[in-house]
Amino acid sequence: FDVVLADRPAPANPNLRVYSHSLGQSPIAWYAHPRWAAQAARDFPASLADVPLLLPTAHAALRPRLDRWLADLGLRPRIAGEFEDSALLATFGSEGLGVFPAATTVGDALTGRYGVENVGSADGVVEQFYAIG
Secondary structure, eight states: OOOEEESSOOOOOTTOOOOEEEEEEEEEEEEEOHHHHHHHHTTTTGGGGSSEEEEEOTTSTHHHHHHHHHHHTTOOOEEEEEESOHHHHHHHHHTTSOBEEEEGGGHHHIIIIIOOEEEEEEEEEEEEEEEEO
8 A cells, every 4th residue: 555544643663664644634513314404403412312323433533532522412322323434324324324423524525425414513523634654
C-alpha cells in the first residue's frame, strides 16, 4: 500500500516505518431515511432515544466520542446495528433501518446518493482523518 486512510494515527511502534499525516477533521451529524427523519428531527437530540440507531463498532475512533455525547445528554439509545464500514452503515441507514452518524463533509453525497436527511448535529463531536504511509 502507498497510503492508508484511517480515523486515528498509526500506533507508535519502533518496528514500523510509517508516518501519520493529519488530513483534518469534520463535525458529525445524524442522518435518517425519510421513514425516520421527521421523528428523529423532532425534539433532537432527545429523539435519538426513540429511534433505532446504527453506529460504528467500538473499534472505530468515533464510537467512544458518540457514546460519551449520548451519555452526556442522558440518552439511552436503542442500537439496531453496529458496523465496521461507514459505507455499509450508510447503506443500511438509507434503507430505513435506523438513524446514523456521519461526517458533515460527506453530507451532500449522503443526501444526494442515498436520499437521507440531516436531522441534527452531534455538537462537539468530530471525526478525524489521517493518511498513513
